[in-house]
Structure formats: C-alpha cells, structure tokens
Amino acid sequence: MDIRDAMEIDAPGILRIYNDAVEHTTAIWNDQPSSLEARIAWLKERQQSGYPVIVAADGPDILGYGSFGAFRPWDGYRHTVEHSVYVDGAVRRMGIGHALMDRLVARARGMSKHVMVAGIEATNEPSLRLHARLGFIQVGHLRSVGRKFDRWLDLIFMQLVLGSEAAAGFSLEVVALPIAASLRFQNNRLASFGRLFGAERPRPSLFVGTPSSRWRDFVTVVTISCRIGRVR
Numbered sequence: 001m002d003i004r005d006a007m008e009i010d011a012p013g014i015l016r017i018y019n020d021a022v023e024h025t026t027a028i029w030n031d032q033p034s035s036l037e038a039r040i041a042w043l044k045e046r047q048q049s050g051y052p053v054i055v056a057a058d059g060p061d062i063l064g065y066g067s068f069g070a071f072r073p074w075d076g077y078r079h080t081v082e083h084s085v086y087v088d089g090a091v092r093r094m095g096i097g098h099a100l101m102d103r104l105v106a107r108a109r110g111m112s113k114h115v116m117v118a119g120i121e122a123t124n125e126p127s128l129r130l131h132a133r134l135g136f137i138q139v140g141h142l143r144s145v146g147r148k149f150d151r152w153l154d155l156i157f158m159q160l161v162l163g164s165e166a167a168a169g170f171s172l173e174v175v176a177l178p179i180a181a182s183l184r185f186q187n188n189r190l191a192s193f194g195r196l197f198g199a200e201r202p203r204p205s206l207f208v209g210t211p212s213s214r215w216r217d218f219v220t221v222v223t224i225s226c227r228i229g230r231v232r
C-alpha cells in the first residue's frame, strides 16, 4: 500500500468511498450521492487552495483517502484546519485510517498549522477512537445539530494542537513567576538592609542577592530564553 497525493485518475475511487459513506453512514451529513464531476471539482479546489488530498492506494485501487481544508473561512482561523478521512468498508481495521491520519498530521505540521479539528458524529465509535489514539481530545459536543436516517445527530469536536505556543506559554509562566517573586523579594531585602544604614534604595537589577541565588537566577533566565526560543 502506498500513501500519496491524489490525482484526477483517483477520483472514481474517491467517489465510490465517499458515496458509500453518504448512503450507509453518518460520517457525512449529506443525503444525496455525489457525482464524478463534483469530486473532481472538489479535488481541484482543494489542491488549488494549497490543501492536501491524499489516498491510500494498492496499485490502481483506492483503499481510502483523507484531506483537510480551512476550518472556517475567516482570517483569524488561518492556522486551523478541519480534516476528513475515509477507508473502504472492505479494508477497515487494518491500519489504513491511522496511516492516512499520520500523514495528514505531518502535512499540517509541514504547513505550520497550529490546530487540527475533527467534527465527528457522536455515535461514530471507530472515528472517535481513532482520533483519541492519535492524541486528539474532545473539546465540544453539539447536541441534535444534524439529522439523517430519521434521527437527530450530535456533533463532537476533537482537536489536536500541533504548535508549541500553548506548551511554551505555560512553561514560561511556571518559570517566570518564581523568578519575578524571587527578584522582588531579594530587591526588597537589599533595600531594607540598605535603609538601616541610611543608603539610597538600590536600583533594581536582574541579579541580586547571594552568589548562590544569583547563580539560580542566571539558570532560570537561561531556561526562559531557551523556552522563548522554541516558540514558533
């Protein structure tokens, strides 16, 4: 099996898997099957927008496909993408969905995207488990927002944060708060000590206090710098 970028020649295979999902699953909330022309147009539109459409292929046979595109069409969402992944019913539970997702995550990282979002119908256990296995976490549950097969459908949002901003920001706070408190305490201590002898309040400086605490502050500042350096 090969995972590669989709070509127009793959459109019939993509169409077959897509229409099977339309007719038999709640993975796609459409009632009407799509056409070859519509799938080709979708493929071209994705590719022209710079988004990937990938297929899992065994020779000429398309076993599955995946893609992502803009999450929402406004500027502020440009670092977030929403993806979809479909595997032929005959070859499910053989690792193809996982392999496609691994590739989509790598492509999103390669495009410096920050977050991937999956919108999953709430009873779609295979997809929920697949995404949980990949590190996605559930972040939302919209109730009864869809309808198919004569029943209301809930939509679960799962997301994967790809960028390092969140982690670095947290670490920065964790490291910065103790150093700020430590500097203020040491500065005040020095000032009180100085005032005993009628000295002016010393000008605030970064490294104050005993040699050992200066060394600790130096290490902390270096740590902060390294963490800031990791933020993309």
Ligand SMILES: CC(C)(COP(=O)(O)OP(=O)(O)OC[C@H]1O[C@@H](n2cnc3c(N)ncnc32)[C@H](O)[C@@H]1OP(=O)(O)O)[C@@H](O)C(=O)NCCC(=O)NCCS
Binding pocket: 021, 025, 027, 084, 085, 086, 087, 088, 091, 092, 093, 094, 095, 096, 097, 098, 099, 118, 119, 120, 121, 124, 125, 126, 127, 129, 130, 131, 133
């Ligand atoms: C969801 C889907 C893409 C999974 O593809 P797949 O190739 O069958 O999945 P994989 O074999 O790679 O399985 C990866 C993991 O997903 C989970 N999983 C997949 N199928 C599952 C099932 N039937 N029951 C429970 N967990 C399942 C498991 O955690 C599995 O890991 P494991 O086998 O080591 O336990 C596939 O079932 C599918 O195409 N479904 C219809 C379309 C769809 O729902 N797409 C997602 C829309 S959000």
